[in-house]
Amino acid sequence: MDETSNNDNIIEQVTTSEYKYGFFTDIETDFAPVGLNEDIIRFISAKKEEPEWMLEFRLKAFRHWQTLEEPNWAHLNYPKINYQDIIYYAAPKKKKQLASLDEVDPELLDTFNKLGISLEEQKMLSGVAVDAVIDSVSVKTTFQDTLAKHGIIFCSFSEAVRNHPDLVRKYMGMVVPYTDNFFAALNSAVFSDGSFCYIPEGVRCPLELSTYFRINAANTGQFERTLIVADKGSYVSYLEGCTAPQRDENQLHAAIVEIIAMDHAEVKYSTVQNWYPGDKEGQGGVYNFVTKRGLCKGVSSKISWTQVETGSAITWKYPSCILQGDNSIGEFYSVAVTNNFQQADTGTKMVHIGKNTRSTIVSKGISAGRSNNSYRGLVRILPRATNARNFSQCDSLLLGDKCGAHTFPYIEAKNETSIIEHEATTSKISEDQLFYCRQRGIDTEKAIGLIVNGYAKEVLNKLPMEFAVEAQKLLAITLEGSVG
Amino acid sequence: MLLNIKNLHVEIAGKQILKGLNLGINKGEVHAIMGPNGTGKSTLAAAITGRDGYEITEGEIWYKDINILDKSPDERANMGIFLSFQYPVEIPGVSMTNFMRTALNAKREFNGLPPIAAGEFLKLMEEKKKLVEIHSKLTNRSVNEGFSGGEKKRNEIFQMAMLEPAMAILDETDSGLDIDALRVVANGVNQLRTTENAFLVITHYQRLLDYIVPDFVHVLFDGRIIKTGGKNLALELEAKGYEWIKEQHLV
Numbered sequence: 001m002d003e004t005s006n007n008d009n010i011i012e013q014v015t016t017s018e019y020k021y022g023f024f025t026d027i028e029t030d031f032a033p034v035g036l037n038e039d040i041i042r043f044i045s046a047k048k049e050e051p052e053w054m055l056e057f058r059l060k061a062f063r064h065w066q067t068l069e070e071p072n073w074a075h076l077n078y079p080k081i082n083y084q085d086i087i088y089y090a091a092p093k094k095k096k097q098l099a100s101l102d103e104v105d106p107e108l109l110d111t112f113n114k115l116g117i118s119l120e121e122q123k124m125l126s127g128v129a130v131d132a133v134i135d136s137v138s139v140k141t142t143f144q145d146t147l148a149k150h151g152i153i154f155c156s157f158s159e160a161v162r163n164h165p166d167l168v169r170k171y172m173g174m175v176v177p178y179t180d181n182f183f184a185a186l187n188s189a190v191f192s193d194g195s196f197c198y199i200p201e202g203v204r205c206p207l208e209l210s211t212y213f214r215i216n217a218a219n220t221g222q223f224e225r226t227l228i229v230a231d232k233g234s235y236v237s238y239l240e241g242c243t244a245p246q247r248d249e250n251q252l253h254a255a256i257v258e259i260i261a262m263d264h265a266e267v268k269y270s271t272v273q274n275w276y277p278g279d280k281e282g283q284g285g286v287y288n289f290v291t292k293r294g295l296c297k298g299v300s301s302k303i304s305w306t307q308v309e310t311g312s313a314i315t316w317k318y319p320s321c322i323l324q325g326d327n328s329i330g331e332f333y334s335v336a337v338t339n340n341f342q343q344a345d346t347g348t349k350m351v352h353i354g355k356n357t358r359s360t361i362v363s364k365g366i367s368a369g370r371s372n373n374s375y376r377g378l379v380r381i382l383p384r385a386t387n388a389r390n391f392s393q394c395d396s397l398l399l400g401d402k403c404g405a406h407t408f409p410y411i412e413a414k415n416e417t418s419i420i421e422h423e424a425t426t427s428k429i430s431e432d433q434l435f436y437c438r439q440r441g442i443d444t445e446k447a448i449g450l451i452v453n454g455y456a457k458e459v460l461n462k463l464p465m466e467f468a469v470e471a472q473k474l475l476a477i478t479l480e481g482s483v484g
Numbered sequence: 485m486l487l488n489i490k491n492l493h494v495e496i497a498g499k500q501i502l503k504g505l506n507l508g509i510n511k512g513e514v515h516a517i518m519g520p521n522g523t524g525k526s527t528l529a530a531a532i533t534g535r536d537g538y539e540i541t542e543g544e545i546w547y548k549d550i551n552i553l554d555k556s557p558d559e560r561a562n563m564g565i566f567l568s569f570q571y572p573v574e575i576p577g578v579s580m581t582n583f584m585r586t587a588l589n590a591k592r593e594f595n596g597l598p599p600i601a602a603g604e605f606l607k608l609m610e611e612k613k614k615l616v617e618i619h620s621k622l623t624n625r626s627v628n629e630g631f632s633g634g635e636k637k638r639n640e641i642f643q644m645a646m647l648e649p650a651m652a653i654l655d656e657t658d659s660g661l662d663i664d665a666l667r668v669v670a671n672g673v674n675q676l677r678t679t680e681n682a683f684l685v686i687t688h689y690q691r692l693l694d695y696i697v698p699d700f701v702h703v704l705f706d707g708r709i710i711k712t713g714g715k716n717l718a719l720e721l722e723a724k725g726y727e728w729i730k731e732q733h734l735v
Contacts, residue, residue, distance in 0.1 A: 431536065432573045439533055439569075440587035440643065441561040441594065450586060454577025454626065 032089035038062065041189055044089045048158050048193075053169065061178035061188030068182045074345040075374040075406055078287065078314050086252055088190045088223070146207065152236075153198040154209055157225050160196035167198055171229050175258040175295045175322070183254040183289040183316075187223045191256070194225035199234035199265070208464050210239040224255040230265035232298065237268040239467055251276075253312075254289045263298030263325065268306070270463050272471050275311035277478075282341030282370075285313025292319035293349075296328035296357075304331040305348065306462040308471040310478040313342060318376065320349035323357035323385075330359040333459040335471075337452075337478045338371030338403070347377035347408075352388035352418070361392040364456045367403035368479050374406040381418040388418040396426040397455050399448070399479065449476025485546070486511050486682050487532070487651050492543035494524070494531045501527045503707035504543070509651070512679040516693055516718060517686045519704035520726050525686045526570060528704070529655045532684075533567045534560050547651065562594035566649030568640040570656040575627040580639070583627045584609065584646055591647060612645040616672040633660035641672040648676075653684045658692035670695030690722035703729050 032043050041062050045055040070081070147154050153164060160168050178188035199205055230236055240257075253275065259267050269292075278285025288311075294303035305319040321330025332348035350359035359379065367373040379390045396405035407424055429451050437447035453460065453472050460468050487509040494502040501524045509515050517525055530538045532545060534557040545552050552560055575583065588608075589599045600608070613623060616638045628636050637657055644652055654673070658666055673683065673696050685696055693701070693715065701717040702709045705726070710733040711717065721729070 430573070432571075433575055435535055435557060436569065436573045436575070437583075437587075438557040439561050439567050440583070440647070441558050441590040442586055443556070443558045443590070446586065446590065450578055450583065451575055454575055457577035 031087050034087055035084045036062075036086070036088055036190065040088055044190060044192070047089060048161075050158075050161060051165065053165075054161055057172070057178070058189050058191075061185050062190075064179055065182065065185035065189055068185055070182050074316055074376070075372065075408070076314055076316060076343050076345050078343070081252060081287070083186075089192060147205075150203050150206065151200040152203060152205055153196065155196055157191070157194040157196050157227070160227070164196070164198070167229065168196065168227070171227055171258070171260055173258075175260060175293045176256050176291050181291060184256055184291045187225060187254045187256045187291070191223040191225040194227075194255070196226070197228045197236065197238065199228075199230045199236045201231040201262075202233045203231075204234065205236040208237045208239055210241070222251070222253050222255075224253075226255070226257040228257075228259045228267055228269070230259075230261045230267045230301075232262045233264045234262075235266045237464060238270070239464060240269070240271045241274070241467070241470070251286045252289070253286050255291070257290070257292040257319075259294035259303055261294065261296050261298060261301035261303050261325075261328075264300045265298060266302040266304075267294065268304045269294070269319070270467055271305075271307040271309075272463075272467055272474060273307065273309045273311050273315075274474060276313075277311050277340065277342050278313040280340050282313070285342070286311065287314040288312040288317065289314075290317040292317065293322065294320065294330070295322045296325050296330060296354075298328070299325040299354070300327040300329075301325050302329040302331070304329075304333075304462070306331075306333040306459065307335070307346075308456075308460070308463070308474065309334070309336040309344060309346060310474050312344075315342075315344040315346050317344075317346045318348055320351070321359060322351045322353065323359065323388075324353045325357075326354040327356045328354055329357070332359075332361045332363070333462045334363045335366070335456040335459045335475070336363070336373055336375075337366040337475060338368065338373045339478055340369040340371060342369075342371040344372070345374040345376055347375045349378040349380070350390060352379075352381045352385040352390070355384070355386045355388075357385055357388045359388075359390045361390070361394070362458055363392075363394045364459055365394075365396045365405055366399070366452055366455070366475075366479070367396065367405050368399035370402045372404040372406070374408060376408040376410075378410040378412070379420055380411075381413040381415050381420070383414045385415050386417050388415060390418075390420045392420075392422045394422070394424045395455070396424075397452070398426065398428045445476070445479075448479050452476070452479060485509065486548065487684075488544075488546040489532070490544045490546070492528075492531060492545065493541045494527055495539045495541050496527065496537060500541075501707055502531065505704075505708055507702065507709060509682045509684060511650075511682055512677075513700065514677070514683045514685065514696060514698045516698040516701045517684065517704050517709075518688070518690075518701060518718065518721060521688075523704045524707045525704055526655055529567055529653050529684075529686060532560075532653060533557055533565060558590070559594075561647075562591045564650035566644050566647055566652045568637070568644060568652065568654045568657050570659065572628050572631075572636045572640055574629045574631075576629055578627050580623040580625060580627055581609065584623075584643065587643070588646060608646065612642055615645050615675055616641045617668050618642050634662065634665035637661055637669055638665065638672075641669050645672065645676055648681075650681045651684070652676075652681065653686065655686045656688065657685070658687055658689060666692065667695060690718045693718045705730060705733060 032040055038059060041058050045058055176184050178185050197209060228238060259269060261267050275286035275288055296303055303321050307319060309315055319332060323330050330350050336344045336346050338344050347363060348361055361377060363375045365373040365375055375394045381388045394407050398405055405426060409422055411420055413420060433451055434447050452475050460471055463471055485508050489505060489507040492502050492505040519525055531540060540553055585605055592600060618638050622635060631639060657669060698715050701713050701715060703711040711729055
């Protein structure tokens with residue numbers, strides 16, 4: 001790796017201190033005009049030099065979106081979004097293909113430094129390949145060669161549209177059709193870029209695949225789209241991490257993640273989400289409306305979602321599994337932290353279609369400040385799903401007495417042989433626990449970090465090592481100043 | 485003087501518990517505080533360690549010639565004041581190892597030292613575990629989670645051994661201990677005694693003082709120390725009960 005040696009200054013620094021991502025990178029940006037209409041969609045598609053079928057897909061989605069109403073069933077409260085007041089496309093101007101990091105805009109590199117991301121050194125330090133997305137356009141993708149040896153495709157969504165149109169056309173919208181919901185339709189119409197991953201039959205991906213997303217231009221919505229296809233008997237662990245710079249205006253984020261697992265394939269998808277949550281008074285912050293869904297299409301396939309949600313002013317997110325193949329397994333492990341005026345309505349859907357399908361849900365909510373944290377989950381057992389099993393555990397931890405924790409579990413069982421278990425607890429960090437820690441010399445904030453990480457341990461243990469360390473720090477930081 | 489408490493008045497929720505308590509402890513000394521239930525023994529421990537909800541309405545607490553009343557509980561701990569809790573709490577999901585390392589490093593940071601190296605830390609753990617005959621399986625568990633009453637108390641002494649405080653307060657450490665556990669705990673404490681540190685042992689019963697021999701015994705009654713003596717005072721109390729002292733005091 002020649003580039004690596006040239007870039008010794010780019011050192012792996014994993015996130016965290018207080019919200020230190022409140023910087024703004026001044027890169028010349030290519031904007032679409034404000035607002036949304038068919039011309040804008042044609043502009044986006046043309047900017048990205050897309051084929052006709054892609055434009056058609058976008059236009060169909062847009063026309064459908066126009067017939068939809070924004071959903072209001074979530075336990076969320078935010079001012080009405082004016083979708084005509086948003087810029088739907090922004091890209092860094094440098095578009096030419098870069099041979100090494102030396103050619104990358106130094107300001108961009110600086111941004112990566114602050115984020116603790118290095119493109120090439122990731123491999124040396126953590127064995128992670130990174131597809132870094134800044135403002136909707138992939139700047140650089142690493143480890144293509146290593147992955148190519150195994151026949152693995154890991155690239156930006158735009159590249160996939162250009163280079164692997166058959167795969168994209170076959171799978172895009174299979175799990176989340178553009179008709180699925182308001183935000184999915186919006187994303188399908190205007191999505192800017194994202195990641196595409198294909199693991200061929202029988203291949204165990206040798207690297208943890210990782211994408212960092214980042215919103216970077218004022219008033220620009222970010223509409224990422226991720227598609228992961230794991231062919232028969234393959235395995236991949238995919239990491240997604242988010243940070244966003246601080247600012248006053250609210251930012252809209254409506255992503256789609258689709259996962260498809262064939263026979264005996266396994267996909268492990270881990271997220272640490274740390275979008276800007278707004279300030280202590282509840283000003284600003286990202287609105288995060290995400291549709292994440294996995295399809296266990298094949299027999300004995302497995303999809304596992306692990307998420308640590310600490311950011312965003314508004315979180316609307318339900319990573320789900322459709323367990324179509326017999327003996328398939330769906331898992332959802334979640335830690336959602338809200339502080340100050342943050343609101344989160346998050347959970348999962350487990351839809352059991354195949355026989356002997358199993359699902360596990362472990363949700364740990366932590367509320368502090370004046371925040372509201374809701375778990376919303378659906379377990380649906382369809383008539384054909386003989387011997388389906390689900391275990392759900394939903395715990396809430398409260399810090400202080402001005403925050404809220406809510407649980408909305410829905411269960412629909414249409415097969416008598418199914419077994420569904422649901423456990424729920426609500427607790428507070430006790431004064432006794434805090435004093436015990438402080439008497440041992442541990443200050444209040446460290447003590448809260450310690451107790452909260454202990455509470456969330458079951459979920460954090462599911463994260464890949466490097467991510468787990470980052471997530472632990474993040475939990476502590478998110479709750480700074482929440483007690484005392 | 486290591487710890488010097490002058491005319492201490494403490495209220496809990498408006499109710500006066502300590503009413504002018506005086507107590508001086510020098511390095512190298514072991515003091516025992518005895519007294520019937522509800523006389524303010526645990527309140528004294530809470531006031532020294534700075535627990536919220538214990539309002540000091542009058543008086544001073546000096547430690548190493550510093551008035552510590554405006555110091556936070558964690559500052560006091562890092563200055564070398566340790567409390568072995570009567571009821572140690574459970575902290576689910578936090579391993580003893582992680583807890584201990586966090587505590588030790590907080591103290592080191594307070595004293596301007598870098599964090600302890602992993603190898604050195606584990607060695608220290610092994611060494612101190614032997615002192616209170618605590619099993620590795622306990623330190624691998626979450627803090628106090630699933631520990632028996634006796635194990636929790638041993639764990640307190642283990643933490644004391646790890647943190648090496650100058651001023652250790654043992655609040656009813658003997659309660660809930662069988663005689664074997666009592667001996668183990670007392671042996672641990674005795675091995676930690678030096679000419680540089682001091683112990684304040686709060687107890688109902690003389691039993692513990694057979695093993696941890698005090699230099700001074702104080703009787704706490706109605707928020708004040710009403711009698712101070714040598715180790716024989718404890719024996720006298722054991723034989724006669726508290727009534728005779730109360731009567732003496734009231735007369």
